[in-house]
Amino acid sequence: MGEKWSMDRVGSLSGKVAVITGASSGIGYETALGLAKKDITVILGCRDLTKAQKAKSAIIYHYPTAQIDCLPIDTSSLRSVSAFATLVETRYGKLDLLINNAGIMMSPYHVTEDGFENQFATNYLGHFALTGLLLPLLKSVPGSRVVTLTSLSYKWAEIDFDDLQAKKGYSRRTAYGQSKRACLIFAYELQRRLAGAGYNVRSVAAHPGLAKTNLDKYFPALIRPLGSLFLQPARQGALPVLYAALETAINGGEFVGPNGFQQIRGYPGMVDSDDYSTDIKVAGRLWKASESLTNVSYLS
Ligand SMILES: NC(=O)c1ccc[n+]([C@@H]2O[C@H](COP(=O)([O-])OP(=O)(O)OC[C@H]3O[C@@H](n4cnc5c(N)ncnc54)[C@H](OP(=O)(O)O)[C@@H]3O)[C@@H](O)[C@H]2O)c1
Known part of the structure; x- marks a missing residue:
């Protein structure tokens, strides 16, 4: 792919329906804006509907004919994830694109209502369950995608199968690393299982490099402005996500990130991960554990 991929490569995709979790700010908002620009109907899945409505108004300010829906989802709650999936099914009955974006970083220790460590639940387990619950809608659209x-x-941690919920000791950094490692392993494994089942649904992993968003809200106040010096704008950070979602060259199983220095910034391109992330034994074990924890079983 060329050095500077842009949304100009993509034509109108009117009639397509996308779900994006955590669309109220940062990468999620910018991704939703990009999808709306291409006439895609966008469902903003947000835990705070006031923020979602503000995001919707901002998108409509840019694109007055945009089709935007706001539906409630708290990805740290299996009950909320399930209710959201039911709403999407009732209102739309199909899905072209699911973007598993909502996330928190290095938050203080907290156990969710389901008994999970909060970063693992919010960033990973909620999206594992959501993908399974929305799979019937995705299957109904040939060439649909999950990003x-x-x-x-992800390099900060492997998966601690003996202590997935960090009950034996909590490190904010390790818990974030594990949750993002799990997301990457999941994206690869989902593609393997979709292909194995013969479904025309593609799974792609994406990362935004380092982008200026609200993700650093749990960082010490003194450090936040310093970090900003290295960050690219959220709109640039959303480009790998939009590439993974819209670029026709995507076949499934790719990992997309910025192509610049150390993948910190730049334009979208294919990036490598490591042996642990592509290890099928680790992936199989994580999938089984995720099914058991969420009570959502699919493609197994
Ligand atoms: N920014 C970066 O440099 C960077 C780097 C690598 C990866 N990422 C990933 O990019 C994704 C988006 O993050 P961001 O940087 O755009 O940060 P952000 O501005 O903080 O956006 C995070 C979004 O997730 C939502 N969210 C958080 N917890 C949620 C929950 N329990 N249920 C539903 N929504 C929830 C937030 O909603 P509220 O507004 O209600 O809090 C917000 O809309 C995350 O997965 C993050 O790990 C970002």
């Missing part, structure tokens, strides 16, 4: 957001921080 799952990971991060360069």
Whole structure:
């Protein structure tokens, strides 16, 4: 792909329906804006509907004919994820694009209503369940896609199968790393399982490099402005996600990130991960554990 991929490569995709979680700010908002620009009907899946409505108004300000819906989802709650999936099915009955984007980074220790460590639940387990629950809608559209957001921080941790919920000791950094590692392993494994089942649904992993968003809200106040010096704008950070979602060259199983220095910034391109992320034994074990924890079983 050329050095500077842009949305100009993509024509109107009117009639397509996309779900994006965590669309109220940052990468999620910019991705939703990009999808709306291409006439895609966008469902903003947000835990705070006031913020979602603000995002919707901002998108409509840019694109007055945009079709935007706001539906409630808290990805840290299996009950909420399930209710959201039911709403999407009732209102739309099909899905072209699912973007698993919602996330928190390095938050204080917190156990969710389902008994999970919050970063693992919000960033990974909720999206594992959501993907399974929406799979029937995705299957009904040939060539539909699931894009799952990971991060360069996947390198911070492997999967601690003996202590997935960090009950034996909590590190904010390790928990974030594990959740993003799980998202990457999941994106690859989902593609393997979709292909194995003969479904024409594609799974792609994407990361935005380092982008200026609200993700650093749990960082010390003094550090936040310093970090901003290295960050690219959220709109640029959303480009790998839009590429993964819309570029025709995507076949499934790719990992898309910025092509610049250390994948921190730049334009979208294919990036490599590591042996652990592509290990099918690890992936199989994670899938089984995720099914058991979420009570959502699919493609197994
Ligand atoms: N920014 C970066 O440099 C960077 C780097 C690597 C990966 N990423 C990934 O990019 C994704 C988007 O993050 P961002 O940088 O755009 O940060 P952001 O501006 O903080 O956006 C995160 C979004 O997720 C939502 N969210 C958080 N917890 C949620 C929950 N329990 N249920 C539903 N929505 C929830 C937030 O909603 P509220 O507004 O209600 O909080 C917000 O809309 C994340 O997956 C993150 O890991 C970002």
